[in-house]
Amino acid sequence: MNFPEDLKYSKEHTWLRISDNIGTIGITEFAQSELGEIFYADLPNDGYSFEQDKVFGSVEAIKTVSDLFMPVSGKVIETNKKLL
Amino acid sequence: MKIALFSDIHANLPALQAFFKDVDSRNTDAIYCLGDLVGYNIWANEVVNEIKNRKIPTIAGNYDFGIGRMSNECGCAYKTDHEKDNGKISISFTNSIMNDEERKYLRTLPAHIKVEFQLHEDKLNLLLVHGSPRKINEYLFEDREEKSMLRIMEQADADIMCFGHTHKPYHRIINSGVDGQNHFRHAINIGSVGKPKDSNPQGGYVMLTINDNSSILDKDSIQVEFIRFNYDIETAAKAVEESPLPNEFADMLRNGA
Numbered sequence: 001m002n003f004p005e006d007l008k009y010s011k012e013h014t015w016l017r018i019s020d021n022i023g024t025i026g027i028t029e030f031a032q033s034e035l036g037e038i039f040y041a042d043l044p045n046d047g048y049s050f051e052q053d054k055v056f057g058s059v060e061a062i063k064t065v066s067d068l069f070m071p072v073s074g075k076v077i078e079t080n081k082k083l084l
Numbered sequence: 085m086k087i088a089l090f091s092d093i094h095a096n097l098p099a100l101q102a103f104f105k106d107v108d109s110r111n112t113d114a115i116y117c118l119g120d121l122v123g124y125n126i127w128a129n130e131v132v133n134e135i136k137n138r139k140i141p142t143i144a145g146n147y148d149f150g151i152g153r154m155s156n157e158c159g160c161a162y163k164t165d166h167e168k169d170n171g172k173i174s175i176s177f178t179n180s181i182m183n184d185e186e187r188k189y190l191r192t193l194p195a196h197i198k199v200e201f202q203l204h205e206d207k208l209n210l211l212l213v214h215g216s217p218r219k220i221n222e223y224l225f226e227d228r229e230e231k232s233m234l235r236i237m238e239q240a241d242a243d244i245m246c247f248g249h250t251h252k253p254y255h256r257i258i259n260s261g262v263d264g265q266n267h268f269r270h271a272i273n274i275g276s277v278g279k280p281k282d283s284n285p286q287g288g289y290v291m292l293t294i295n296d297n298s299s300i301l302d303k304d305s306i307q308v309e310f311i312r313f314n315y316d317i318e319t320a321a322k323a324v325e326e327s328p329l330p331n332e333f334a335d336m337l338r339n340g341a
Contacts, residue, residue: 065228
C-alpha cells in the first residue's frame with residue numbers, strides 16, 4: 001500500500017491533502033479494498049458546509065453503503081464529477 | 085395475473101422438484117426464474133435441465149455467469165478467508181461436473197427481463213434482475229437506504245423490481261411521488277428455493293398478483309405473497325456430505341443459514 005507523505009489520514013478511512021487552505025478529501029486504499037467495486041458515489045453539491053466528523057456523502061459498493069465522514073470542517077468547493 | 089418468481093436454486097434438485105409441485109398446485113399464469121441455478125450442491129446439470137425442459141424464462145445469476153464461462157470467480161463477495169476457500173471448492177467442483185450443453189445454456193441466459201403491463205391509461209413496469217439492475221452480484225439487503233434503493237429503481241424505470249441473490253426475502257414499498265402525487269414502487273427480494281439464509285430452512289418463492297386495478301397510485305393494488313414449502317432437506321444435505329463439497333454447506337441447508 002502506498003502512503004504519500006503529504007496525506008493525513010482519519011480514523012474513518014478518509015485522507016486529506018491541504019494546499020493553500022484548500023483540502024482535498026478521498027477514501028483510503030484500505031477502504032476501497034474492503035468495499036470492493038464501487039457502483040455509486042453520493043456526493044454533496046458545491047457550496048455546502050460540513051462540520052468535522054459529519055457525514056457528507058456515501059459510496060455504494062457490492063454489499064454495503066458506506067457513509068463518508070468529514071476529516072475537518074469546511075465548505076465544498078468542488079467534487080470529482082468523474083465519480084458521479 | 086398470478087406470476088411465480090423463484091431463484092437461487094443452487095443445484096438443489098429436491099428443493100426445485102418440491103417447488104414445482106407447490107407452484108403447479110396454485111393455478112399460476114406465469115413463472116420466471118431469476119437465476120443462480122448452480123453451485124453449492126451436486127445437481128447442477130439436472131437443475132438446468134428441469135428449468136430448460138419447462139421452458140421457463142430465466143435470467144443469469146452471478147454463479148451461472150461464472151460457470152457459463154468456465155471462470156473460477158463466481159462474484160460472491162465472501163468475507164472471510166475460510167468462506168473464500170469453501171467458495172473456491174464449490175466453483176471448481178461445479179465447473180468439473182458441468183456438461184457442455186448445460187454450460188452453454190447458462191452462458192446464453194439474459195441479464196434482465198422487463199415486463200410492461202398496460203392497465204387503464206398507465207403502464208406498470210415489472211423488472212426482473214438477479215442482484216440489481218446495474219450489477220448481477222450487487223447485494224440489495226432489506227436495510228438498504230431508501231434513497232439508494234429508490235435511485236436504483238428510478239434509473240431502471242422499475243415500478244416493481246424483483247431480485248434474489250441475498251437469499252433473504254422481503255418486500256419494501258417506497259413512495260417516489262412528487263408534489264403530493266403518489267408513485268409507489270415495490271422492491272421485492274424473492275428469497276431462495278435451494279439455499280435459504282433467513283433462518284428458515286424451507287424453500288421459498290414469491291407469488292406476485294397483478295389485477296385490473298393494479299397501479300402505481302395504490303400501494304395495496306399489487307399483492308406479494310411469500311410462499312414457503314417443505315422439501316427433503318436431508319437428501320440435499322447428505323448429497324453435499326457425500327461429495328467433495330465442504331460439509332458446512334450441508335448444515336447451512338439444515339439451518340437455513
